[in-house]
Amino acid sequence: MSIAVFASGSGSNFQTLVEESRRQQWPLPIRLLVCDKPGAKVLERAEQLGVPAVSVSPKEFVDKAAFEAFLLSELSKHQIEWIVLAGYMRLIGSTLLEAYPWRIVNIHPSLLPAFPGKNAIEQAVEYGVKVSGVTVHFVDAGMDTGPIIAQVPVQLDEQDNVESFAAKIHQAEHRLYPEVVYRLITGAVTAPGRIG
């Protein structure tokens, strides 16, 4: 049994998760990266870290169901039990949701339900909030709508701009995400409606 990380971009969260999982010797290792953007930086990180990667564009498939059916076959090859989204810029469809009920989690760079969707960091800075933060939640069919597992606030200071605030947010993500994923895979946190 193992964990897959899905990512589309830079992959700083992916790297931190892999490093922390190894440092803390998690009972389930991160055995697969799924990337839907061929050429994304996260693929270089996977190579450096020695994590097998599946790099596949949804454009190669007739529809989302066919794309996810392919992913499902890759996941079962690696006996994946948990899917951890880390900057995966695509909604999860019914094929994966049904195969992994409450076994897919996501991290979002705001205090949901504020600023869902893309560019949450920019949205928070533009709005002029004094506090935003990071949310880890179970994934459902909506955009950043699943049940919340953990949140941490991050203060936006007068002198912050998008860049400096993004750096603070990422720092908070890199602390929070490994901790929450560890608690999930060890059963310290359970899914909504599940007993035990």
Ligand code: GRF
């Ligand atoms: C993070 O801010 C995460 O919250 C969001 O996408 C970003 C991914 O960053 N969902 P990285 O690719 O892990 O550096």
